[in-house]
Amino acid sequence: MTTDHVTVAIVGGGQAGLSTSWHLTQSGVDHIVFEAKTLGHEWADTRWDNFTLVTPNWHCRLPGYPYDGPDPDGFMTRDEVVEWLSGYAPSFGPPVKEHTRVNSLTEGVDGGFELAVTGPDGSSTWHADNVVVATGGYHMPIVPTWAAGIDRSIQQLESAHYKKADQLPDGAVLVVGSGQSGAQIAEDLHLAGRTVHLALGDAPRVARSYRGKDVMTWLAEMGLYDTPVQKYPGGVAAREKTNHYVTGRDGGRDIDLRQFALEGMSLYGLLANGAGTRLEFLPTATEALDSADAVYNSICRDIDRYIEREDIEAPPGAHYSPVWALDADPVELDLAEAGVTSIIWAIGYRADYRWVKTAVFDGGGHPAHERGQTKLPGLYFLGLPWLHTWGSGRFHGIARDAGHVVEKIVGSRVEAGTHADAR
Structure with missing residues (x-):
């Protein structure tokens, strides 16, 4: 088996990997x-x-x-995102090997890294002299x-496999x-006329728009997407936070689970256990709703203070008041009695870096890094939530993160060449 050599190997051809490739192409680095x-x-x-x-x-x-489309303040659908992304690679011609899996990454005997492909x-x-792992952090549902142990008559699937209400059995x-x-997904099913039961986690929520502007546009202007994780309240612990729920559907709007409950959706706390058709929940639904609303209003107050501090003309705002509340938190559900025929699991993902056989991970299996750079020279990670800022896990911050990593790679090559010349 022959061994090919490349200065930089990028693992993953999503937006993080392609962004890295664009910067390397501009710098003339083979990869x-x-x-x-x-x-x-x-x-x-x-x-x-x-x-x-x-x-x-x-x-x-x-x-x-x-x-550069016609609706900068709108929200692209899945198919529009796919179409937009499909034009990126042809715009600069990255050197890509599709349908090619990296099975293992190890340190090279004489430096660099070996990739079994x-x-x-x-x-x-x-x-490869350098490797950029750009596979994201969401691998295993x-x-x-x-x-x-749940009754086999109940269909179960992970959120990544959900497509539409009609794919699920009646019920x-x-x-x-x-x-x-x-x-x-709960909203999608609710709007499709399905009877929905929703087990709440601890996710916060955010207003879609406030005082005449999309909230995320306000937050960008306020610098929230540019604040390094080390300076964010709670520091690096922010990397474990769940993103706020909101929707861009039909031009964008709030997701108000209390309103859905008024319309017939059943809300529960954390799902704790189950067997057969019986499920047990913790009595945390009220706490979860109250906490989500508190974050919603807290963000609105932050925007109020920013508007006042910067003397910005904006229409008045109104904070959220609950439209519904539980009489008592439910703690059990019989799936058969409720007519539930399917369960969709949407409680998150675990990272799976078992193929990266290097000592760069913390006790939780997450890459230990400083803005994507690990302690192992030449090994980098990109596309992770809160890699550097709140924007790092989304389009907003990927370009900057990729540019920073490529600067490090190019700088290390220049430094290595200077040392070689000195010798």
């Missing part, structure tokens, strides 16, 4: 992008039919490729082990998790 499937496939494969972005379209800006032409080994649906995916 290769390994993509296990096809470029940007995640957007087409793991989003439901009615998916929309929750960030305004103007946030969509990759290096050399900003959104399987592609259309079989297995091969590549040696979380499903509790006890879910295997009510239990959605587990109220983060961005869970809340929006």
Whole structure:
């Protein structure tokens, strides 16, 4: 088996990997992008039919490729995102090997890294001076082990496999998790006329618009997406926070689970256990709703203070008041009695870096890094939530993160060349 050499190997052909490739191309650094499937496939494969972005379209800006469509303050649908992304690679011609999986990454005997790769032409080994792992941090959907004991007549699927209400058997649906995916899937099913039961997590929520402007546009102007994680309240612990739920559907609006409850959706606290058709919940639904609303109003107050401090003319705002409340938190559900025929798990993902066989991970299996740079010279990670700022896990911050990593790579090559010349 022959070994090919490249200065930089990028693992992952999504927006993070392609952004890195764009910067390396501009810098004249030879590199290769390994993509296990096809470029940007995640957007087409793991989003439901009615998916929309929750960030305004103007946030969509990759290096050399900003959104230039007719609706910068709107929210692209899944298919529009796929179409927009499909034009990125042709705009600069990255060196990509699709359908090529990196099975293992190890340190090289004489420096650099060895990548064991399987592609259309079989297995091969590549040696790279630098490696950028751009596979994101959402690899393995979380499903509790006890879910295997739920009655087999109940269909179970992870949120990434949900496409539309019609794919599910007739009957009510239990959605587990109220983060961005869970809340929006519950909304999708609710709008489709399905009876929905929703088990709440601890996700906060945010207004879609406030005082005449999209809230995320206000937050961008306030510098929230540019604040390094170390300076954010709570510091690096922010990396474990769940994103606020809101929707871009139908031009964008709030997701108010209390309003959905008024319209017939059943709300529960954390799902704790289950077997057969019986499920047990913690009595945390009221606390979860109150906490989400408190964050919603807190963000509105931050915007109020910013408007006042900067002397900005803006229409008056009104904070949220609950439209519904539980009499008592439910703690159990019989799926058969409630007519529930399917469960959608939307409680998050775990990272899976078992193929990265280097000592750069913390006790939780997460890459230990400083703005994407690990302690192992030449090994970097990109596309992670809160890698550097709140914007790092989305289009808004990927261009900057990729540019920083490439600066480090180019700088290390210049430094190595200077040392070589000195010798």
